[in-house]
Amino acid sequence: MSASGNRGGRNARSGRRLVAERRNAAPAKPSRSSGSGGSGRKSGRSRRRTPQRRRGGIRGAIGAFFRLIWRIVFGIVWRATLALVLILAGATAYIYSTLPPMTELVDGRARGSVTMLDRDGNVFAWRGEQYGGLIDTETVSEHVVNAIVATEDRRFFSHWGISPRGIASAIRINLREGRGPLEGHGGSTITQQVAKLLCLGVAFDPDEWETEAEYEADCRRGSLWRKIQELPFSLAMELRYTKQEILTIYLNRAYMGAGAFGVEAASQRYFGHSAAEISPQEGAMIAGLLTAPSRFAPTSSLERSQDRAAVVLGLMEEQGYLTAAEAAEARANPATLSDAAEARAGGYFADWVMTQGPDFLLRETTEDVIIRTTFDPRMQEAxxxxxxxxxxxxxxxxxxxxxxxxxxxxxxxxxxxxxxxxxxxxxxxxxxxxxxxxxxxxxxxxxxxxxxxxxxxxxxxxxxxxxxxxxxxxxxxxxxxxxxxxxxxxxxxxxxxxxxxxxxxxxxxxxxxxxxxxxxxxxxxxxxxxxxxxxxxxxxxxxxxxxxxxxxxxxxxxxxxxxxxVDLRLVGDTExxxxxxxxxxxxxxxxxxxxxxxxxxxxxxxxxxxxxxxxxxxxxxxxxxxxxxxxxxxxxxxxxxxxxxxxxxxxxxxxxxxxxxxxxxxxxxxxxxxxxxxxxxxxxxxxxxxxxxxxxxxxxxxxxxxxxxxxxxxxxxxxxxxxxxx
Missing domain, CATH: 3.40.710.10 (DD-peptidase/beta-lactamase superfamily)
Known part of the structure; x- marks a missing residue:
C-alpha cells in the first residue's frame, strides 16, 4: 500500500486514522452516533469547558441573581412610570377641560372694598379687599413684570409650569437652615403660585370651612401631597393659557398687603397712581411684597420695604433688566408712600364710618363701594x-x-x-x-x-x-x-x-x-x-x-x-x-x-x-x-x-x-x-x-x-x- 494511501487509512500501529488538523475550522459538532470517534470528540469538548464552569460558579450565580432583580425592578419602574405618566396626562387633560377663560380668574376676592373720600373728594382710607381693576402684561409697567420674574421665577418664560431644579434648590436651602424640606422656601414657579391662588380650582364651601380665612390657609398649605396636586394643575394652565395670561392672573390676584389685591390696587394704595406708571424702584417694592405681604407692606414699615426692594433691584440688575447705572439710581432714590398712604390719617374715623351704614354695603360688602365723608385731613392732623x-x-x-x-x-x-x-x-x-x-x-x-x-x-x-x-x-x-x-x-x-x-x-x-x-x-x-x-x-x-x-x-x-x-355709591355708578x-x-x-x-x-x-x-x-x-x-x-x-x-x-x-x-x-x-x-x-x-x-x-x-x-x-x-x- 502506498504512502498516500496510508494518509487516508488507519495507522498500522494504533489503528487510528490520520487526519490533518484544521486550525481555523469551526469545531466539529459532536456525533449523535456512538463509537470511539464520537466519544473522543465529546471527551475533548468536555475537557475544554470544565475550567470555565469552575470560574463562574459562585460569582456567576450572584451575577445572575442581580440581573434577575434588575430585570424585575426595571420592569416595575418602567411600568409604574408609564402608569404615572398616563395618570398625570389624564389629570392634566381633565383639569384643562375645567379651566375657565382667563378673564374669569383675575378677581378672586371673597369680599368687596370700601374706598373713603374726604370732604374735598380725595381718598384717605380703604377698607375691605381692595381691587384696582384688571391690568395685564400689556398695560402694566414693564418694571413690575421684570421685578416679579427676576424675584419669583427667573425661568418663567422657558419652563412648562414646574421647575425640578427650583424645587431641589429650595429643599436644599430649607434643610440647610434647619427646617423641613417643604417648610420655608417652596421652589414654586409663578405658575404653581397661581395654582395656589386659584386653590387648585376648589371653590369655597361653607360646609367644609367655617371661615374664608381657613379656606385660604388650606389653599396655601405646603405639604408634599399639595405639591403633587399642583403638578397637573400647573401643566394644565400652561396648556390652557399663554405665559402672558398666567402672569396676568398673578398680577391681579396676588395679595399685596394692606388689604390690596393685585398690582393696580397696591400701586394706588401705596403710590397714589396707576400700575402703568410704576418706576423701577416702585416695581421692586411691589415685587418684594410677594414674599411676605403684611411684613413688607410699606404702610407697616417703609424702611423694611425699601430694604427688600433694594434686594430685588440687585436681582433685576443681575438678570439684565436694569443697567448698573439704572439700578444705582433706583437704590439712591427708593420708592416712598403717597401723601394719603403716608399720613395713615383717619383710622379711628374710618372704623367709625364703617358702622354708619348697612352691613351688606360696608362690613360684609361683596361690591366695591365709594363713600364720601365729612373727614378733614388738616383738622385730623391738628x-x-x-x-x-x-x-x-x-x-x-x-x-x-x-x-x-x-x-x-x-x-x-x-x-x-x-x-x-x-x-x-x-x-x-x-x-x-x-x-x-x-x-x-x-x-x-x-x-x-x-x-x-x-x-x-x-x-x-x-x-x-x-x-x-x-x-x-x-x-x-x-x-x-x-x-x-x-x-x-x-x-x-x-x-x-x-x-x-x-x-x-x-x-x-x-x-x-x-x-x-x-x-x-x-x-x-x-x-x-x-x-x-x-x-x-x-x-x-x-x-x-x-x-x-x-x-x-x-x-x-x-x-x-x-x-x-355723606353718600355711598357703587364703583361705576353715578348716583x-x-x-x-x-x-x-x-x-x-x-x-x-x-x-x-x-x-x-x-x-x-x-x-x-x-x-x-x-x-x-x-x-x-x-x-x-x-x-x-x-x-x-x-x-x-x-x-x-x-x-x-x-x-x-x-x-x-x-x-x-x-x-x-x-x-x-x-x-x-x-x-x-x-x-x-x-x-x-x-x-x-x-x-x-x-x-x-x-x-x-x-x-x-x-x-x-x-x-x-x-x-x-x-x-x-x-x-x-x-x-x-x-
Whole structure:
C-alpha cells in the first residue's frame, strides 16, 4: 500500500486514522452516533469547558441573581412610570377641560372694598379687599413684570409650569437652615403660585370651612401631597393659557398687603397712581411684597420695604433688566408712600364710618363701594399733633394715660377723630366706645333746662350746704371742688366757677326727669342717673355723644346726630345708593335759651375754669369736667365755626394725678382749635349781649358784689388746678 494511501487509512500501529488538523475550522459538532470517534470528540469538548464552569460558579450565580432583580425592578419602574405618566396626562387633560377663560380668574376676592373720600373728594382710607381693576402684561409697567420674574421665577418664560431644579434648590436651602424640606422656601414657579391662588380650582364651601380665612390657609398649605396636586394643575394652565395670561392672573390676584389685591390696587394704595406708571424702584417694592405681604407692606414699615426692594433691584440688575447705572439710581432714590398712604390719617374715623351704614354695603360688602365723608385731613392732623405735643411735653414719660378728641361742625358733621394715642385700624376707639362719667361737663344741660323754662342767665341761686335724702341711699350732700360755699350767685357765676350745690339745687327745682329728657333729646342716649348726682355728671356717656350735644347748643338749640357718611355709591355708578345719615334734628330748647347758655359758657373760658382753652383771636365757649379722684377729665367747647371735645383718663379707670378738665384737656383743645382756625376770619359767638339783656334793678342793688365773688371763686379754683403732670 502506498504512502498516500496510508494518509487516508488507519495507522498500522494504533489503528487510528490520520487526519490533518484544521486550525481555523469551526469545531466539529459532536456525533449523535456512538463509537470511539464520537466519544473522543465529546471527551475533548468536555475537557475544554470544565475550567470555565469552575470560574463562574459562585460569582456567576450572584451575577445572575442581580440581573434577575434588575430585570424585575426595571420592569416595575418602567411600568409604574408609564402608569404615572398616563395618570398625570389624564389629570392634566381633565383639569384643562375645567379651566375657565382667563378673564374669569383675575378677581378672586371673597369680599368687596370700601374706598373713603374726604370732604374735598380725595381718598384717605380703604377698607375691605381692595381691587384696582384688571391690568395685564400689556398695560402694566414693564418694571413690575421684570421685578416679579427676576424675584419669583427667573425661568418663567422657558419652563412648562414646574421647575425640578427650583424645587431641589429650595429643599436644599430649607434643610440647610434647619427646617423641613417643604417648610420655608417652596421652589414654586409663578405658575404653581397661581395654582395656589386659584386653590387648585376648589371653590369655597361653607360646609367644609367655617371661615374664608381657613379656606385660604388650606389653599396655601405646603405639604408634599399639595405639591403633587399642583403638578397637573400647573401643566394644565400652561396648556390652557399663554405665559402672558398666567402672569396676568398673578398680577391681579396676588395679595399685596394692606388689604390690596393685585398690582393696580397696591400701586394706588401705596403710590397714589396707576400700575402703568410704576418706576423701577416702585416695581421692586411691589415685587418684594410677594414674599411676605403684611411684613413688607410699606404702610407697616417703609424702611423694611425699601430694604427688600433694594434686594430685588440687585436681582433685576443681575438678570439684565436694569443697567448698573439704572439700578444705582433706583437704590439712591427708593420708592416712598403717597401723601394719603403716608399720613395713615383717619383710622379711628374710618372704623367709625364703617358702622354708619348697612352691613351688606360696608362690613360684609361683596361690591366695591365709594363713600364720601365729612373727614378733614388738616383738622385730623391738628388734633393728632396736639395730642402728641401735650403727652411728650406735659405728661410724665411712661404714663399710660389715654386721651380722645372729636372735632365737628354745628350740624354734627364729624371732621376729625382721635380714639387714642396709638395709631392704626381696628383699635379700641375711646371717642365712640368708652363709656365714662362726664362730671361737670354735664352741667350745661341742667342750665339749658332751666333757661328753657324761663330762668335767666342773671337769676340768683344759693350756693350753701345742701342735704337731700335719697330713698335707699340715705342723705346726699354735694360739696364744691374748693370745699367752700359762696352764698348767693347768679346762674352765670355758678356755671363759670363750676359750683356744685347750685347745679344740684337747680336740677331739683326744675325736676330731674326734665333734665334727663333735655339731655337725651340733645343726643346723650346713655342711661342717666336717677338721683340728685345726675346734675354733677354721675352718669356715663361717650365723647361723641357729649360733643354732639354741645353742637346742639352752638347751632341754637337743635339736636344733632353726629355723622361721617355723606353718600355711598357703587364703583361705576353715578348716583348714590344712600345719603347723609345724620345732621340737625328737632329743636330741644329755644334759641334765646341757647344764646344765654352760650354766653354763660363763654364766661367759663373767659373768666372761669376753662381759661386755658382761650384762643387769641376769637371768643370760645365751653365747659370743664372732672370726676371723683380725677378718674376722668373733660373739656368740650366751641367757636362760631366748630365744636370739639377732649377726654383724658386711664382705661382701667384708675385716678389721675393732679389732672382736671381745665388743665391738660383744655390745653389739647386749645392747640387743636388754634391750628384748625388758622386762616379763618374770627366770628362772634351766637350769644346774648349781657349789657342789653341785664335787668336794671339787679345792677342798682349790688353793682360790685358779683365781680368780687367771681374773682374770689376764680382764684381759689385756679390755685387748685396748676400745671398738671400725670
Amino acid at each position: 388734633a393728632e399733633a396736639a395730642l402728641v405735643d401735650v403727652f411728650e411735653n406735659q405728661v410724665r414719660e411712661g404714663s399710660e394715660a389715654e386721651a380722645a378728641i372729636i372735632v365737628m361742625s354745628a350740624d354734627g358733621a364729624v371732621r376729625a377723630m382721635v380714639g387714642g394715642r396709638q395709631e392704626g385700624t381696628g383699635l379700641f376707639n375711646r371717642a365712640t366706645m368708652a363709656m365714662r362719667q362726664t362730671g361737670s361737663a354735664f352741667k350745661p344741660f341742667v342750665y339749658a333746662t332751666a333757661l328753657d323754662l324761663g330762668w335767666r342767665f342773671d337769676d340768683l341761686v344759693e350756693d350753701a350746704p345742701l342735704t337731700i335724702n335719697v330713698p335707699g341711699s340715705g342723705p346726699y350732700s354735694p360739696r364744691n371742688y374748693t370745699g367752700e360755699f359762696y352764698g348767693t350767685v347768679t346762674l352765670t357765676e355758678a356755671l363759670r366757677a363750676s359750683l356744685n350745690t347750685p347745679a344740684v339745687r337747680l336740677s331739683e327745682e326744675v325736676g330731674r326727669d326734665l333734665v334727663r329728657t333735655v339731655a337725651a333729646e340733645f343726643g346723650i342716649e346713655s342711661d342717666l342717673a336717677l338721683g340728685p348726682a345726675l346734675a354733677l355728671g354721675a352718669s356715663e356717656s361717650t365723647l361723641i355723644e357729649m360733643t354732639g350735644a354741645y353742637a346742639g347748643i352752638l347751632n341754637g338749640g337743635s339736636a344733632v346726630t353726629p355723622y361721617g357718611l 348714590p345708593m344712600m345719603g347723609q345719615g345724620g345732621g340737625i334734628r328737632e329743636r330741644v330748647i329755644s334759641e334765646f335759651a341757647a344764646r344765654q347758655l352760650t354766653y354763660m359758657m363763654a364766661e367759663v373760658v373767659a373768666n372761669g375754669t376753662g381759661q386755658r382753652a382761650q384762643l387769641p383771636d376769637r371768643p370760645v365757649a365751653g365747659k370743664t369736667g372732672t370726676t371723683t379722684s380725677a378718674r376722668d377729665a373733660w373739656f368740650i367747647g366751641f367757636t362760631a365755626d366748630y365744636v370739639a371735645g377732649v377726654w383724658m383718663g386711664y382705661d382701667d379707670n384708675s385716678p389721675m394725678s393732679g389732672v382736671t378738665g381745665g388743665g391738660l384737656p383744655a390745653e389739647i383743645w386749645r392747640q387743636t382749635m388754634e391750628t384748625i382756625h388758622d386762616g379763618l376770619p374770627p366770628r362772634p359767638l351766637p350769644m346774648i349781649d349781657p349789657a342789653e339783656e341785664a335787668r336794671p334793678e339787679l345792677i342798682e342793688e349790688a353793682p360790685g358784689r358779683r365781680p368780687d365773688i367771681a374773682e374770689q371763686i376764680l382764684m381759689e379754683v385756679l390755685g387748685l388746678l396748676g400745671a398738671n403732670r400725670n
